[in-house]
Amino acid sequence: MAYDFGPAKVTPTSISSLSTHTNGNGAGALSGSVQDERQRVFLQLKPTCVALLSPSLETISDAPNGRTILSALAHYVSFPILSLLKSPIASSVAVEKALCILCLLLQKCDTFPVSVFREFLVGLPLAISNGYFGKPTNKRVPEECKLVGVECVLALVGLSRRLAENGHENEIDLALPAYQPVIAHTIAVLLETLEKERGLELRIVSLTAVNTTIDVIRDADVLARFLPGISSNAIKVLTQDDKENHKLLVAGIEMMQNLLGRVFDDADADRILGKRETGWGSLMGKGQGADSAKTVEGAAYRTVNTSSDARRPGPPAPLKRDKSWHTATLPRVGQTLRILLQLRHHTHWKVRLALVEFSSSLIIRCCRMLNPSMPTLVDTLVLYVDDEYPAVASACAQKTVIISSAVGPDFELTATLKENFHSLLLSLPRILTKSNDSQQLETFSRVNGYLILLKEQMVVTLNTCFDKLFGGLLGVLTFDTSDVKVVEDRMIGGRLDDLRQDGRRVGGEGRDRDRSTGGYHSVRFPRRRFLHVHEDRVIKALCQMWRLVGRYGDKMHIVDRLMSYVRENQPGDFEAPALFVLNEVLLGAGADSEGGLGNEGRMTFSVPLVNSLVREFSRSAILQAPTNSEDFAQSEEMQKSSGLQRAVVRSGDDGTPSISFFNLTIVKASLLLETLASAAQILGRSFAPLLVDALYPMLEKLGSANRMVSDSAMAALKVAAYSCGYIDETDPVKEVGRMVLDNVDYVVNVISRRMRSIEMNPKVPVVLIAATRVAGRDIVQYMDDTVEEILDAVDEWHTRSEQLVSELLRALSALVEVMPSIDTDAPRLRAPSPDDIGPNHPASSDDVPPMFLHCSPEIQKFYLLNRRKGEAETSGTDAEFTGTSIDEIKDFFQAEHSKKKEDLEGPDSDHPMASESEEKEISLTQSQTLALKILTKATHFTSGPSPHLRAHTVRLLRMALSVLVGTKELMPQIHVMWPLITVRLGDSEAWVVEEAMEAVRVCCVLGTDFTRQRVAKDVVPRVVSFVRKLDVGGVKERRQYRSLVKMLKAFGDIVSSVPISGRDARAVADVVLELVDEDVVGKELAGCAERVLDAVIYTGGGDAVWLAAWVASGAVTPARDGLPRLRVPKWLHAKGRKEGQRRQEALGRLLERSATSSAVIHKP
Structure with missing residues (x-):
């Protein structure tokens, strides 16, 4: 194939080896054999010569006038390179080195022989494809060689631009028809390399070479x-x-x-397309131009036919x-x-x-x-x-x-944007329901882009489309509520973490804002799952879309449409999606402007809208809907008592709503609380007046039994507190507590009003519990009238609604729990430390051995001081008490009794104002007054018909009793409570007995002298009877087993405070010894039983425990040397003895400890 470059024709065959030199006769100077040998040696020297030539060219090019020198040597250097590249037997290494030299030469030269340029333009594509300037062979071209060849093509195309600038434009113009076949072949080779080769650098250079060729060709045709x-x-x-x-x-x-x-x-x-002409004059000119065009067209047709008839060869028609x-x-x-x-x-x-x-x-x-x-x-x-x-x-x-x-x-860019946006909105529901996550993400990103570009110009489009598509769009946002696990899902950062903390408002332009939550202490809202949208990035883009709609759209129109779904005026249950969208629209409506728009007008318009929404949401029926079957049953019970009925969806076999209904209610409540939080952040300190309406429902949901609702309420309260100026960087709960205390009068007022119709407001106790837990003990001073109302409500409803009464008593317990009281937990038994006792330090159960716990304080102190004396003498220090004679011992005890008498009488016991000052000292605080009121009015509920009522009442009395420590009312209340509590030790329900035993323990700790004689009479027989009634060898996870464990722990503390001995100790030991076998009753219960027996041993009942353990173990040998051999009757031996290795080990430990204790106590 011949490529026509102008006057001369260049063919691949003409690019041949240089002819050999001839002598004057025209014959070859050398014979064929000598010439072949010379050619072989020359081919062997070519790689070395090429390798030596490359550094030389680089050195020349680096010289000050290197480009001029290389341009002068271009023809001389190109000659051997052409000779090498034309040889089909040249090695790939030599070809690669030659191409490297050529690439350097083409890059550094400003002038180049046109003929040689044409030679390389034809040959380089052949070298890339075939490895040399010739026909294809079976030899594979290395990738390195191809890479250098493509770089040479790139440098050659760049050289053509420089040659055209230097006066060779007419000869080097690649757009000329003669060059087009060569350029087409070059581009084809480059594209083939791009498609078939895998080397990244080679493919990128090929694309760059094509791109440079496109730049060089100036003719777009x-x-x-x-x-x-x-x-x-x-x-x-x-x-x-x-x-x-x-x-x-x-x-x-x-x-x-x-x-x-x-x-x-x-x-x-x-x-190409013609000018767009308007006006009558232009049309007239266009008509005249059409007539002349016909004449020109005919002449052109005739000219073409004439040239065709001549059939002259020439380049293809462009x-x-x-x-x-x-x-x-x-x-x-x-x-x-x-x-x-x-x-x-x-x-x-x-x-x-x-x-x-x-x-x-x-x-x-x-x-x-x-x-x-x-x-x-x-x-x-x-x-x-x-x-x-x-x-x-x-x-x-x-x-x-x-x-x-x-x-x-x-x-017109705006018109195109509006048209595209309109078509995209119409197809939005279909795309979202039938596409995957990546397509959904792309769709939302496109919508967000149109919203950002169009801004306020998209209002008409939005209003037109949304009126038709609101139902479809909300249907796409349907929440997945089919399973409990879907609702009780893991937590993620709530979308409120996008809000700014520097006094500015929500950002709405989709940038990655600072994700730190600042003063919100990582406020988190529960995760929700959609049916049709799953990936977090898609949900983020979805939220951004609605925020932009709220920022630039017609807020009033959009909010009105959404509220119509929330108010259930539209078909279909779209409340949850509408609340979700409404929250995002509000965040966008309160957004700060960073694009030059005025924010004052937006906020002025948004504040009245947000205020009305907060007031409406605070009274929403969504917050009153039950979230579980217990709340639903209570609501039904209260409605029947009041004679009112409320329409509730029922789908279960027993008439209760389905799990999906409860889950959807939970999602709605969580979304509504998040919307209130968004409103608080938008309004800032202006939200404070709205707390009159919003605080009560948020506290009510804070006390919800559902984790998702409770967490949402706490998050909303934190945001509201921070927005209203209650800032505590160390503890965010204190922020909420301060906010509740500052608005407690509103909360108490609502509680009092709703207590009067509690059958319609059964969640009033929950609000009180939540407010008490958040605000702490400072709220007690506002609860005087509320306690009276709760006690009256308990008295009225204790026979009508067990669940309501339980909630009311829980509210009182929460209130008493925050009142100042002492720790009534029993001290642990531990070895005494001599450093714990000083000369004026009273002895305690922590300081003395267990065998001295039943002794008087004077005996305990005498023992400890004498022990310290021995230790001091051993260590060479001075002793605090050195007397060892009977007189010194007498003086010690007389001094102790005199000191005790002075403390009882006081220095001013005969003064007429002594009684007044004593009365002044023991005046009750407000917390103690409320606790006394509870103790006075709630004691008769211990004999109520419901076991839950009895258990809650006993727990409440126990907690209130601890508040009265240090007052003259303590002992009278213990006298009143004791018979009521001990009777409950024989209750039929195990959890009631558990609470009663804990109350008895507290009474024993607070009133030891009073309970010392009554424990053996009132407590021990009931404990023995309760243990004997239970089947402890059954299932260990059941409630009775747990109750028995707790009861034994409390009974052990009672025995440590109030010692028992004699028959009572033996009765306890006999029944509790049956529970020391881990293989039968389990490790936990066996450990509790053994601790009870240790308490009996250390408080003077060691002999009883030893005898019971000795009989139960079947032993007939004396426990100590010197005692006579005893015989146990067979009936007693068979009654107590059971096989079991763990049981025998426990009995052995008890025998050893009880024997040691008895030996110490009875030592002469």
Whole structure:
């Protein structure tokens, strides 16, 4: 094939080896054999010569006038390189080195022989494909050699631009018809390399070479001939693999941007499509031009026919871009763009940035020539307005501003945006329900981009579409409430962490804001799951879309439509989706402006709207709906008692609502609380007056039994407290407590009003519990009347509603729990420390051995001081007590009794004002007054009909009794409570006995002298009877087993405080010894039983325990030397003895401890 370069013709065969020199006779100077040998040696020396030549050229090029020197040597150096590259037997190493030298030469030279340029332009594509300037062979071309060859092509194309600038424009213009076949072959080789090779660098350089060739060809009509081949091959390579390297994709996108921009440049639109002319004069001129065009067209036709008849050979007719070409090419280009823009979902930000440049460049340069593809390009650009990578989003915003000011009247950006946005909104529900996560994310990103670009100009479009699509959009946001685990899901950061903490409002433009929650102490709202939207990124984009709608849309219209669904005025249960959307719209409505819009007008408009919503939500029926079957049963019971009925969805077999109904109610309540939190953040300190309405329902939900609702309420309270100025960086709960205390009068007022109709407000006790737990003991001073009302309500309802009475008693317990009281836990038994006792330090159960716990304080102190004396003498220190004679002992005890008498009588016992001062000292505090009132009015509930009522009452009395420590009312109340509590030790329900035993323990700790004689009479027989009634060998997880464990722990503490001995100790030992076998009763219960027996041993009942353990073990030998041999009757022996290794080990331990204790106590 011949390539016509002008006057001369250059063929591949003409690019042959240089002819051998001839002598004067024309015969060869050398014989064939000698010439072959010389050629062989020359080929062996070629790699070495080439390797030596490359450093020389680099050295020359680095010289000050190196480019001039290389340009002068270009023809001389090119000669051996051409000779080497034409040889089919040259090694690949030699070819690679030669191409390296050629690449350096082409890059450094400013002038170059045109003939040699043409030789290399024809040969380099052959070298890339075949390894030399010739026909294909079976020899494989190495990838390194191809890489250098492509670099040579790139340098050669760059050289053509420099040669054209130096006066060779007419000879080196690659757009000339003679060069077109060569350029087409070169581009084909480069695209083939791009498609078949796997080396990343080689493929990128190939794309760069194609892109540079496109730049060099100045005639766009010539590029139009190459458009189909380049675009089809490039698109195939770029989109065939999703995991393609981002550098290759960026290079390919830049090449396509350059090609399409050159071919479809609007600068040629008037010539191709014709001018848009308006007016009568223009139309007249156009008609006259049409007549003349016919004459010219006929002459052209005749000219073409004449030349055709002559049949003169010449270059192929060039392609002319005209209207017919444009009409035929445009659909294919549109398809190519749609395929290429599939890369817009790529994860690497540089690919997305390249697509931003691609789309914006074509919109600016080709808005008229590629007008049908403008919506697709605009859609791509809009997709990145809210990109997660800041560089992409920033570049997109800049390009959008440039487009708005650069495009002419042929392309109206705003109109295109509105049209695309309208069509996207209409298809939004279908896309969201039938697409995967990536498509959903793309859809929301596109919508967000349109909203950010259009801003207030999209109000009409939104109102028109939303009126038709509100139901569909809310249906897409349906929550998944089919299972309990869906609701009780893990926690994630609530969307309130997007709010600003520096006094500014919510951001609405989709940027990655500071995720720190600042003063909110990591406020978290529960996670919710949607049926059709699953991924977190999609949910984030969805929330951003509704925030932008709230920021730029018609807020009043949108909120009114949403509230119509919340008020159940529309068909279908869309309350939960409407609340979700409403919360996001409010966050957008209160957003701070960072784009130049005035924020004052927006906030002025939003504040009245938010105020009305807060008041309406505070009275919403959603907060009154039951969230579990217990609440539903209580509501039904209270309604029947009051004669009122409320419509509730029922789907269970027993008439109760389904789990899905309860789960949906939970989601609604959580969303409503989050909306209140958003309103608090928007309003800031202006939310404080709204606490009159909003605080009570938030406290009610804080006490909910459902974790999701309770957590949402606490999060909302934290946000409200921080927004209203209650700031505590160390403890966020203190913020809420201060807010509740500052508004406690409103809360107490609502509680009092609703207590009067408690059958309609059964959750009033829950509010009181929540307020008490949050505010602490400071709230007690406001609860005098409330306690009276609760006690009256208990008296009225204790026979009608067991659950309500339990809640009321729990409220009183919570109130008593925060009152100041002493710790009534029994001290642990431990070995005494001599340093714990000083000369004036009273002895305690922690300081003395267990065997002295039943002795008087004087005996205990005498023992400890004498022990310290011995230790002091041993250590060589002075002793505090040195007397050992009977007189000194007598003086010690007389001094102790005199001191005790003085303490009892007091220094001013005979003074007439002594009684008044004593009365003044023991005056009751407000907490003690309330505790005394509870003890006085609640004692008769210990014999109530319900076991839960009895258990709650006993617990309440026990807690109130601890508040009265240090007052003269303590002992009278213990006298009153004792018979009522001890009777409950024989209750039929184990948990009641458990509470009664704990109350007895507290009485024994607080009133030891009073209970010392009564424990053996009232407590021990009932404990023995209770233990004997239980089947402790059964299932260990049941409630009775747990109650027995707790009861034994409390009884052990009682025995440690009030010693028992004699028959009572023996009765306890006999029954408790049956529980020391771990194999039968379990390790926990056996340990509790053994601790009870240890307490009996250490308080003087060691002999009883020893005898019972000795009989139970079956032993007949004396426990100590010197005692006579005893015989146990067979009936007694068989009654107590049971087999079991663990039991025998426990009995052995008890025998050893009881024997040691008895020996110490009875030692003469």
